[in-house]
Amino acid sequence: MKKMNIKIWAGVFSILFAASSCDDFLDINDNPNSPISADVQLVLPQAITASASIANQFNSYGGHFGGFIANAGGFSGFGNLLNYNLQPTDYNNLWVNTYQDPLADLNYVISETEGIDELAFYNAAAKIMTVVNYQRLVDAFGDIPYSQSLKGEEGINAPVYDDAASIYQNLLVKLDEAMDIIDNAEFPLRLTRASDPLFGSRTATERSIGEQMLDWKRYANTLKLRILVRLGDAGGFAGLDLNFVASDNTPAGSAFLEDDAVVNPGYEKNRPNPTWATWGRTTADALANSSRVPTTFSFSFYNGTKISDSGRGETMFVNFPTTPINQLGNEVGNPTIVAGQVTWASNQAGLAGTGVLKGPGMGRPLMLLAEARFLQAEAELNGFIAGDYIETYYEGITASFAYLYEDENGGLVQAPAPLVTAYTNNNAGNRLVEIEAAADNTQRLEAIITQKYIAMNMITSDEAWNEYRRTGFPSTVAGGAPPFDIASNKSNVTSRADRLPTRILYPSSEQSFNASNYRVVDFTSERIFWDIN
Template sequence: MKMKAINKIKYIGLACCLSFASCNDYLDINVNPNSPTYVQPDLILPGAINTAAAYQVSYSTYGGNVVGYIANAGGFSGFGNLLTYDYVAGTGSQWGSYSNLLDLKYVIDGSAENPELVNFKAAAEVMSVYQFHKLVDQHNDIPYEEALQGKANYAPKYSEASSIYVDLLRRLNEAITLFDGESQTVKKLNASSDPLFKGDIDQWKKFANTLKLRLLIRISAVDALKAKVTEEFGKMDMTLGFLTKDAINNPGYVKDRPNPTWSSWGYSTAGNPVPTSRVPSFFIYGFYDGNKIDDSWRGKVIYNDFGVTTRPTPLNQLGNETGNPPVRSGYSTWYTGVRSSASSITDALGVVKGPTQGQPMMLAAESYFLQAEAFLKGYLTGNMTTAFENGIKASFNYLYLDVNGALAAGKNVATDFAAYKAANAASYLVDISKAGTDAQKLEAIITQKYIAMNMITGEEAWNDYRRTGYPKTTPGGSKYVDMASVTSNSPRPDKLPTMIKYPTSEYNYNAANTKEINHFADQIFWAKK
């Protein structure tokens, strides 16, 4: 991987935009002989967190394209390999996040030299783990041990994916112990320096612990790592706990510098719909409209015109380019507010709430579903059913939050969850007590997790599918049960790809270490064989 040297002037730019969105302009590193020689590491952390939040939308989108959240709309052409899965080098890859990892390394290295910045170092370590594991989950082996050395090593060797995961677990353990929010000699994180948790060290620890749980669950079926998994679960601090609140980044998004979800799936600053050329798929919609599960409660806050027979939500199966509905004029399909004109757009609930909404990094719903799986498989001790139901409730809760993060007036999570459970009383995918086997219980957990992550963390839904085979898909079946594109060229039974190819830059500048990927045959090391 060709890594350019760090140019310190970029950090002045980052420091100036800490209160805004992704600061993508500052990912470009230019040579400037007048650049300062040093910038405090604590000034870099907020911008790095904001950039990671912006990348989260891109990760979710690539996952949603594969795992049945998103389909091509009518009236557009040129979808190419997104429909056939004949991915070329770099399709869907978020390799650019190495630039953000370089920023985080600057914080880690600089904070290590200043004991007062221990909390900044710990937070940067957690965010670095968050970014690195996502790259592994896309590509498997990646530059890791020799990465981020700038001009000292333009062609780093690739590290084995499983060894990277083991080291990421070590780093999370160390970060949890590093956090020290009480000592008077330690500089505190606050709302300015920490757009994710506003200086709440307990939440940072829970986030790290939940991220550790995610990694352990993901590798739990890998034979060579089972001893490591057992060891790590055995020393997991259960008194620390896991996320019970959504991890939501918000540096102060405003209309002119909006939340990245809004700018990707909602509206431009001029009030025009973002030209996505995408609509929801029948596969995901069936979990709301009764074709698989009856869930009008969440469906109404996610999808424009959900359940309206006279003007139904536009839907398609990926790959169908004949007679499929276009994107509705003036509206984003995932926006459920009122748009009277370009200058009159109300805030909404659901996924696309408004330009000032926070950006989810990890949902509390995922935390509960991870716990439910750990309880089911005996890795941790706890009530699986309670965790499962808390996961569904947490999903309702996030979708019912308004743009300011408050529960919307008139919304009652407990009441609507009870109604949801009653409406689907015969389905073990909703009432897990109806599941007769552990396989059905796992299917229920992963399927509800899939529903909760819809258009929020789509990459995690694809990771779970590759790891477990859930939610179930029926290749060649109806549009409501077949996740895959109808024009897929994948020879696999499920007609889906398995991973993402490395970007062209790697083949151009690091060819000696970069291998060709067969994205229909090669698998991530933790994938179900």
């Protein structure tokens, strides 16, 4: 029997357990053609949930490098977060946890469901989630084990590192395979609410199988869009499916995400959303973190220095607009947090439970609708796909307001349209908001990426960091005043104009377990292949 990496979250998936013995339950060799495999139904939701948990770890990594998180007063030991003197031990968790948990489990699901029509949707979902996790690794580390990864049972214990750009191309193939599987399955079992904590649990009632799998297809197509935008390959956009047809007469609608892609396997106070557990409160209601505050750089997109945005600021930050802020690296007179208050959580009347940290039961986003719309706007701006980039751009801003004004249970506290109108009116003529005021496509792209950066603040900060490296936006002034300088003021290890590292190092775990393929990289100059800045 193949080894499985299963971590069972008691209570969430308990319906899948029977009174049979463990040996009977796990024996997948008795009937290899059985249309129902209890272990697959357990492994897929575990892998999706683990992908969400690691998304939180990537968010924290991107928050520090992408200019969102600064050190608060009263704490020491920030070390190389302040000067960027990176070490191989710094980000082991991103690498090890991704390979060890979701990717190993997703690989198992794929191998156990390949070619089995009844389990086609499990296979397709696992392939899509595999792309999510491998792309995150490539964007952080560049070349990674891919074609030979997860093949320990075949005797490959020192997998080679594949070329990052080639991996990107193969991820496109995997997404096409997954969408074809969804389209062509004849008698598939549905992904239940328990087995699909991403799109199966979005409403209080069971959604139709057509609606659920259309969402998976839209997610796959939006991931393709992200990869193609990052590649900048005009020819590749012809492979996007822009004319969805639902096999069960369900209205197809948009070819891209129509809502935020949010994982929620049943988070609650004692099993909280991982982002809430990191930046909010513990299960005993103590502050989970009191050593970080927003950066002066990121806060300038809310307090009027660059953009006036009280609408989103009031949902996101404690005591807005007098939230304690700091430039990363400043340890002289740096502010402490508001005593007893979660920094990235609103305490405004009527807005508690909205914003970035809504509560322990909130879902964990894998991709925001706002990101999807800004990706579309950029592709439309460049003529890669048809559409009105201006209209799509404002849809992205509206989607950002909508997400932040949702409560812990996904209900809207305020309608976004009036908030967006007030936002655009308050920033009339500001080309970072009013894209029509931009003089050329470079300035239009700056508006799109800047708004994407704002939308991803402390939600998917790693994607904002990726987009900064790819485009150079939002703009920074090296050595300038804190609202305009994205870097730590203690940066002293890179000669780059922006004083930021280009990437993180391969982890020390690879030095120990894959020494023949491990290599030292220069984090001050060596770039991920799509980083042309």
